[in-house]
Structures are given as structure tokens and as C-alpha cells.
Amino acid sequence: MNYSEKVMDHFTNPRNVGEIENADGIGEVGNAKCGDIMKMYLKIDGDVITDVKFKTFGCGAAVATSSMATEMIKGKTINEVLKLTNKAVMEALDGLPPVKVHCSVLAEQAVKAALTDYYKKQGVDPEPIVGIIPDCEDCH
Ligand code: FES
Numbered sequence: 001m002n003y004s005e006k007v008m009d010h011f012t013n014p015r016n017v018g019e020i021e022n023a024d025g026i027g028e029v030g031n032a033k034c035g036d037i038m039k040m041y042l043k044i045d046g047d048v049i050t051d052v053k054f055k056t057f058g059c060g061a062a063v064a065t066s067s068m069a070t071e072m073i074k075g076k077t078i079n080e081v082l083k084l085t086n087k088a089v090m091e092a093l094d095g096l097p098p099v100k101v102h103c104s105v106l107a108e109q110a111v112k113a114a115l116t117d118y119y120k121k122q123g124v125d126p127e128p129i130v131g132i133i134p135d136c137e138d139c140h
Contacts, residue, residue, distance in 0.1 A: 003060070004094035006068075011060040016070035018053040025121070027113025029133070031106050036062055040070075040110035044118055047078045054110065061096055061103035065089050069107040082130065084111060109133050 003011070020041035027040045036058030043051035052070045056062050069089050073081045086104040090096050096104055112133045119126035 001097055001100070003064075003097070006093045007061065007064045007096065010064035010067040010093065014063050014067035016053050016067065016074070017055065019055065020051055020053050023053075023114075025114040025116075025118030027110045027115070027117055029106060029109040029113050031058070031062075031102065033102055034059065036103070036106065038062060038066055038106045038110045040066070040114045042111075042114045042118060044078070049073050049076055049078070049081055056106075058106065059100070059103055061100040062106050064093060065096070065104040065107040066110065068092050069111060073111060078115065078129075081111060081115070084108060 020043055023041035024044040025042040027042075028037065030037045036056070038054060038056045038058060041053045042049055052074050054066045054070055056066050065086070069084065072084060072089065072092060086101075086108040089107055090101070090104050112130050116126040116130050116133065119129060
């Protein structure tokens with residue numbers, strides 16, 4: 001498999017791996033296609049993501065995309081984070097092989113699931129804000 005240097009870098013040296021105690025939002029998503037799982041933890045102050053950590057039991061592309069996604073959302077506002085797409089994460093990594101595109105969807109889903117959890121904990125209906133968590137088209 002031909003991975004870009006950035007993918008290899010984030011795979012071999014992933015950023016923001018771990019858990020956050022007392023996280024404000026936790027999202028766990030699974031990939032129906034391969035069975036891989038990703039868990040994302042967010043610390044939110046006001047409407048800014050002040051910290052983010054993730055754990056992935058998944059393939060190299062899943063690790064690399066989660067790592068890149070955490071770097072892209074740290075310090076951003078919720079509104080900015082909601083615009084993050086798996087495509088943007090892939091572009092930041094200089095692309096992924098076509099068979100690995102579904103792995104990048106996991107990162108986007110995990111971020112949105114964590115924000116959904118955050119709003120639920122606050123007693124706010126998440127759907128009008130976060131929307132429906134996108135499905136991975138490859139996984140059906
Ligand atoms: Fe499962 Fe990549 S093969 S997330």
C-alpha cells in the first residue's frame with residue numbers, strides 16, 4: 001500500500017493518543033466494514049475545544065486520520081469543528097489510497113459523536129446542531 005509521508009508520520013508517531021478524565025464529550029464509533037473502533041474525548045471550554053485525545057483499535061489509516069483530525073480541531077470553536085470533513089483530513093495527509101478512504105470517515109464520525117454526547121450532557125438536543133452522524137458509504 002502506498003501511503004504518503006504524512007500518513008506514515010502520523011501512523012508511526014500519532015498525536016494526542018489517550019483518554020481525558022472528565023471529558024465533556026466522548027464519542028465512540030465503529031466501522032461496519034472492518035470492525036475497527038475509535039473513541040474520541042473532548043474537553044470543551046465555552047465553545048472552544050481545549051483538549052482532545054483519541055484511542056483507535058484500527059488500521060494504520062484510521063490511526064493517521066484520527067491523529068491528524070485531533071490536531072486540526074484542537075483550539076478551534078465548535079462551529080469550526082463541525083465543518084471538518086473526512087475529505088479535509090485526507091487532504092491534510094496528502095491523500096489516502098482509495099481502499100482506505102472509509103477509514104478517514106471514522107475520524108469525522110468520532111468527532112461528531114463526541115460533540116453529540118457533549119450536547120446531550122448539557123440537556124441540549126444535538127441533532128439541529130451536529131446533524132446526523134455521517135455514514136460511511138463504503139461500509140454498507
Ligand atoms: Fe478499518 Fe481502516 S480498515 S478503519
